[in-house]
Amino acid sequence: MNKPFLKAYKYRIYPNREQQVLIEKHFGCARFTFNWALALQQSYYKEHKKILSRKEIQDQLVLLKKTPEFEWLNTVNSQSLLSSLLHVYTAFGNFFKCRAEFPKFKSKKIQQRSYQCPQHCTVNFASGVLNLPKIKEIKTIFSRQFDGKIKTVTISKSATGKYYASILVETEVNLPVPSIIEVDKTIGIDLGLTHMLIQSDGDKVENPRYLKKAQKRLAIQQKIFSRKKKEAQNYRRQKLRVACIHEKVRNQRLDLHHKLTHKLICENQATTYAVEDLGVKSMVKNRKLAKSISDIAWGQFLTLLKYKAEWYGKNILRIGRFVPSSKTCSQCGYTMEKLPLHIRSWSCPDCLSVLDRDLNASMNIRNFALADVLGQFSTV
Template identity: 55%
Template sequence: MRAYKYRLYPNQEQRVLIEKHFGCSRHVYNWALSEKEAHYKETGKSLSKRDLQDKLVSSKKTDKPWLKEVNSQSLLASLANLDKAFSNFFKGLAKFPRFKKKYAGWQSYQCPQHVSISFDSGTVSLPKIKGIKAKLHRPFSGKVKTVTIKRSPSGKYFASVLVDDDISDPVPTVIEPENTVGLDVGLNHMLIDSQGNKTDNPRFLKNSLHRLAVEQKKLSRKQKGSTGRAKQKRKVAVVHERIANRRYDFIQKETARLAIKSHVTTFAVEDLNIKGMVKNRKLSRAIQDVSWGTFLSVLDYKCRWNGKNLIRIGRFRPSSKVCNGCGYKAESMPLSVREWECPSCHNLADRDINAAMNIRDFALADSLGHSDCVKSSPVERSVSADSTAKGADISQYGSQKAPTIAASAT
């Protein structure tokens, strides 16, 4: 499955029909959520998706005939989305489903069937809406599964096309220590690798705060409900959109440089608890501006597409506190310390580069099996026992310090 995103240019009549689909899909979602809550309060049991579908069909014939003006499959897709939202809630993956707002930034609806895309004429045809002009800049081959129509806060329309191209990902290459690089993310530098290279943080949001403040101040002076306020609200949305587009373009280029253009076959990263990090009110805006989660997600699928490996180490591994030269573990390492000298080997190390090297060694120790039997053993005993039991040559991935680091980490 691959998704392709295209810009749509609907005319006035098509825009009205799209807006009707937005409103009806949102109404069905909110109506179904209200029905499920009311039914549970009365009976203590959940209302199934099939029961909601029967109620919806009956309601279209009686009190809500205006729902017939839109695609029925899109309304059923709203019920499926609600069912998935409850499923994620009970699995602990998301919060309890909330009602959708009419004036929220993004609006969307789905078309699961009967969608045609013509690259010759540059149009997208949807149920009830035919011949929408589109910028089809990327051709694809395969079966169209689902098309999601979206409207951005700035008023632009997009179509996200999910395609089953029947192409399997290539088999990942063998993990080779000499072709493995550890990656550490930060705020001063967005990316630091174990080879000593650093990528500056562009700080797109911080550099645009003045322009954003000017537009938001103008918005605060507009009368609520007026046409001028609606226009100014779109101008604020355009500033936010430009920041997001620049950030996403930067992430795409950086991940392409790593996963496509470099000769490295394996990348090692940390499994970061980003949701917990943004609760720090002093660093939350800076963390969200650098967008670590998006970077790691994009790097993940690009590595899969190009047959490369992405190894994640545990979030509690002390990558910054451990000296990569001798394995000494410091008691604490505040963020203000950018360089530190190891009291054991007197090695002066850069905090970020040292962390990237440790991430690489931790990942290699995990992937090659050298950290399985060292969780509660002394360092000296774990090195000898692990090397004899596994029959592995520890020096093949950077001398004997990797098992030592894995032992000191636990």
């Protein structure tokens, strides 16, 4: 039986001058509504020690739009404003459930902007246009087509001034049943800095270090940018040049992650992948390694690997972040008391095996994950 399945498609859009003005109005109104609702929730919570319900916030927004001072809120899609209210309500709920930090106000100075259209959005693949409430026939490059019901459309603008549309589509598909976990078809994956990816079968992927390669060019452009006067035309131009370098690094990294995860999931005989639950937020507090860890983006890689494995019926196993995968000998199980990070290979005092630190860690990740799932310790 097919089940509802949500999948997002992101496209580049090319609005004309009039459409850009309307999109910018939506950005501003959505940001204002979010900040207004957040301030309202904060003041109400301080006074009553509880938060307003969604309906109570919506009723106050309706009254606000009727006042002459804020009648400009009626020029944009009302459903987009309600989406901003929902975001505030969800953010407070996540905070009280200890799933996220306390919500912050949105700044007008941040170049990346977005707003949502939850209803009345259509696409025309033949004409290459996207229709939104208040904004019709936006030129769109549809790199691929989809079948299904459009749930929401999120319009965003990057720091370099490019516009995108992320379309969330609900389709009726039959996802494959996850494969049976087999020892000989399980691969352990260790994520590192020297090598980005180390597999238990011996394959290694070099870390391209995209940010480090762009650092010299970025430093020059940032130095020029620091000398410009704010609000000047040259200031905005130089700010765009710096943003273009960062965007290129991000696109290079994302492209690599997509290619690696596709190769692992679709071009591999393995059906199960064992990874380590990394505490990236804690790791980037190390000031000596923070830039390198952020550059390699382990969290993004694991996110892509997880949802692609779900699409193709593969399994993802995780081991705890405090499991001594690097300090344990994969041959005999002996655990070292200390193993500094600069030691890349070491000899086991028990079985005298010479071990590569990263390869040994990937084999242990595989073994520990199988032990948790199958109830046995396997070194096959």
